[in-house]
């Protein structure tokens with residue numbers, strides 16, 4: 001069947017990623033570890049090189065041409081990020097090191113807002129980055145954590161008791177958009193609306209969705225949203241915290257240092273406006289420039305198209321893997337993101353991943369920073385294949401072939 005005229009030319013796009021054109025252990029590389037980090041297109045690599053070759057200087061502080069260019073590039077990246085997620089203004093975009101730092105920032109600045117006996121609501125499918133910062137906040141303040149349960153292997157949130165869970169002294173509800181272990185796409189707009197109805201602040205962990213699905217923070221109705229550049233074709237070391245302007249204005253700073261102050265006395269200081277109030281010290285300027293290029297690139301392809309491409313590959317992978325004796329597939333059959341996790345009975349995921357690596361297939365095995373979730377599901381570790389726009393149906397076939405060989409080699413119990 002001929003693809004519709006508006007479909008991206010996926011093969012041409014793949015050629016934008018030079019790293020993919022290589023062999024590993026004598027086999028063509030099949031990179032299926034995109035949930036951990038994605039590869040970078042030439043446009044991003046070139047933007048980083050161009051910045052360091054021509055424009056590098058520190059931002060905001062000096063009045064010379066290069067500093068002006070670096071500051072303009074950095075602030076342009078902020079405006080780009082605001083458009084990328086439809087924030088009301090660039091002031092709602094705080095640059096951070098990534099999702100982890102964005103969440104830690106919120107958890108830290110929320111300290112004065114919590115009292116002993118307050119509650120922070122999470123779900124059972126959170127990455128450690130969206131769990132441990134809240135544990136620390138709970139320890140600091142005497143607040144409790146509560147969790148929306150996960151149904152079982154199909155990996156959905158059990159929302160039947162959500163209104164109960166949101167009742168009482170709940171101050172914040174933090175949850176992932178797409179689960180990095182199960183692939184579940186959560187109904188973010190509904191979760192934010194239900195939180196709001198109870199007067200609860202919402203935080204969305206968009207680490208696995210920002211580069212894969214269209215995101216509109218105003219439509220989603222979230223108060224905070226966090227993502228990482230490196231999981232969406234951008235560089236490592238740069239990420240975003242989106243926060244509603246009024247909320248950011250009302251919070252105290254995270255770290256102290258240069259950039260975040262308005263005036264400093266020996267004994268005390270006053271704070272810069274948002275977002276600078278939350279950006280102490282020299283930021284990752286080149287990272288922001290690279291992230292800008294990544295956002296341009298992804299929007300050129302279209303995130304709705306990327307989401308459909310991911311879904312097709314993930315569905316094909318599930319269909320192929322399901323037939324392998326002894327293989328237990330985790331995660332939903334519908335509304336699945338670019339992630340497919342499974343366990344082979346009696347075989348440790350690390351052995352499967354090592355076997356696949358010898359065949360040139362890059363997978364990830366382990367707890368995927370979701371230890372409590374895997375404990376609940378009764379699996380010590382899973383093997384995870386995660387896809388991105390440059391992956392192909394032929395690579396899904398190769399995955400299925402290699403996993404089938406691994407199951408035979410190690411003797412998976414049926």
Ligand SMILES: Cc1ncc(COP(=O)(O)O)c(C=O)c1O
Pocket residue numbers: 035036097098099100101127129130176178179180205207208228
């Ligand atoms: C769902 C989710 N949240 C948070 C993170 C943490 O992202 P980072 O390490 O880029 O801060 C990850 C990384 O795998 C993730 O998958």
